[in-house]
Amino acid sequence: MAIRNVHHLNCGTMCPVGGWLLGQKGLGRGRLVAHCVLLETDRDDLVLIDTGFGTRDVAHQTPLRRSFRAMVGPRLDADEPAIVQIRALGLDPRAVRHIVVTHLDVDHAGGLSDFPEARVHVHAREHAAAMARTRPIERQRYLPEHWSHGPRWEVYSEDGDTWRGLPAITRLRGLDADVALVPMHGHTRGHSAVIAPAGDRWLVHAGDAYFHRRTVEGGAAPIGIAAFERYTQIDGAARRASAAALRQLREHYTDLDVFCAHDPVELDALAAAAPALRAAAPRPA
Numbered sequence: 001m002a003i004r005n006v007h008h009l010n011c012g013t014m015c016p017v018g019g020w021l022l023g024q025k026g027l028g029r030g031r032l033v034a035h036c037v038l039l040e041t042d043r044d045d046l047v048l049i050d051t052g053f054g055t056r057d058v059a060h061q062t063p064l065r066r067s068f069r070a071m072v073g074p075r076l077d078a079d080e081p082a083i084v085q086i087r088a089l090g091l092d093p094r095a096v097r098h099i100v101v102t103h104l105d106v107d108h109a110g111g112l113s114d115f116p117e118a119r120v121h122v123h124a125r126e127h128a129a130a131m132a133r134t135r136p137i138e139r140q141r142y143l144p145e146h147w148s149h150g151p152r153w154e155v156y157s158e159d160g161d162t163w164r165g166l167p168a169i170t171r172l173r174g175l176d177a178d179v180a181l182v183p184m185h186g187h188t189r190g191h192s193a194v195i196a197p198a199g200d201r202w203l204v205h206a207g208d209a210y211f212h213r214r215t216v217e218g219g220a221a222p223i224g225i226a227a228f229e230r231y232t233q234i235d236g237a238a239r240r241a242s243a244a245a246l247r248q249l250r251e252h253y254t255d256l257d258v259f260c261a262h263d264p265v266e267l268d269a270l271a272a273a274a275p276a277l278r279a280a281a282p283r284p285a
């Protein structure tokens, strides 16, 4: 078994204006999370899926835009960066040898510089979009300071492989564990889901392919979420197709845990279930 332990982490609480527009109770600000996953593996040490905000963000050493901070309300809590939580788990952050990212928006790439030695696996279209920042929305969403340390990028395009009927990049360089990228474009140009086997189930980290669980449960996202999805999308038709593909995956297969980056209810449910997986996993000899 290549993956023997899974930790669901919140690496960036955000408190956007209008919680009720997000389907949450009360008239105050809402609560969103930055759901990252830490995998303890047999052969690849630690693998991190997405990175949330990093220590430089919480120390206000990166220029997060004023409009982003006003609207999205990142709390920038010093306890939340992945590197801090990894140490709190009693693990060595230098053992994070691989980071697989859904995309490179500020709230997903902030922690990259906390792991300068890690190989960073990302879709080629996402990497190109983040480096070029050609459109105004791309100059807002990507922060070059998040990769000014010069990460060891590993970029990929679709190579003909599939997973559950979807195009997938199933062989990530240097990784023994079955972690893969499943392109789910639309939110950004190269946005992808990241999948990983955990016990007898598959984790499907859908990133920002959707923002509220209702989207994949067959309902409609709350009005504020739907508006935000449209505001931040680079390609509406592709984004809707990605959400539909995730909904179908969830309907057709019962062995998937599909979750997005920002829904706190999904994170709480998976974090509560993770200890059972750890207990069931065989310990290494």
Ligand SMILES: [Zn+2]
Residues within 6 Å of the ligand: 105, 107, 108, 208, 261, 262
């Ligand atoms: Zn996001």
